[in-house]
Amino acid sequence: MTKPFQLVAGHPVLDLINTLDWRFRETGPEELLNTYDDLLQFSEQSMLLTARQTQRLRKVSPSAADKTLQSTKDLREATSQILYAIMDARTPPIDAIKKLDQHIQKAQANRTLRWSQSRFELSWPNTEADAQLPLWLLAQSAADLLTAEIMQRLRSCDNRECRWLFLDTSKNHTRRWCDMKLCGNRMKARRFKAQHSA
Numbered sequence: 001m002t003k004p005f006q007l008v009a010g011h012p013v014l015d016l017i018n019t020l021d022w023r024f025r026e027t028g029p030e031e032l033l034n035t036y037d038d039l040l041q042f043s044e045q046s047m048l049l050t051a052r053q054t055q056r057l058r059k060v061s062p063s064a065a066d067k068t069l070q071s072t073k074d075l076r077e078a079t080s081q082i083l084y085a086i087m088d089a090r091t092p093p094i095d096a097i098k099k100l101d102q103h104i105q106k107a108q109a110n111r112t113l114r115w116s117q118s119r120f121e122l123s124w125p126n127t128e129a130d131a132q133l134p135l136w137l138l139a140q141s142a143a144d145l146l147t148a149e150i151m152q153r154l155r156s157c158d159n160r161e162c163r164w165l166f167l168d169t170s171k172n173h174t175r176r177w178c179d180m181k182l183c184g185n186r187m188k189a190r191r192f193k194a195q196h197s198a
């Protein structure tokens, strides 16, 4: 197993956006979703897929796997454009909204109504492994997030090269960092250095 993803955002779609690490770094970002396997690992770690589903999906054809990975990145970048526009108090770009909407509609078109344990649910077929399952789950997740009340708590990390997105669910709404260890301490150290070298 490769290195686990750092899921600090409080929502799988924000964690997905954060998989393009150092998105605002001058020297360029770092891609953490390099293979379909990475996507499966991310989805399982985010509890979107069960270990059994992941195992089944590891057997899909390489071409279907690659297509899904590319589509997921497409979904990620559209959602990222929308959310960083909101963070910067800009109107989200219409192209990005349209693109995300297409992903959501495709995901929803593949759901079926099922009777399960004395209640109905709309879900994706579980029996056959469809490579696109993680993409559909993430698209649905994006739809749920964008229309949820919790969007008011959307924040980005204060480190300008990082800007990882997260939901600030802290009591006083004072969370500033993606993670204290990842950015908080680093930024504090930098400030300390700047003050003391002045």
Ligand SMILES: [Zn+2]
Binding pocket: 157, 158, 159, 162, 163, 164, 177, 178, 179, 182, 183
């Ligand atoms: Zn950060």
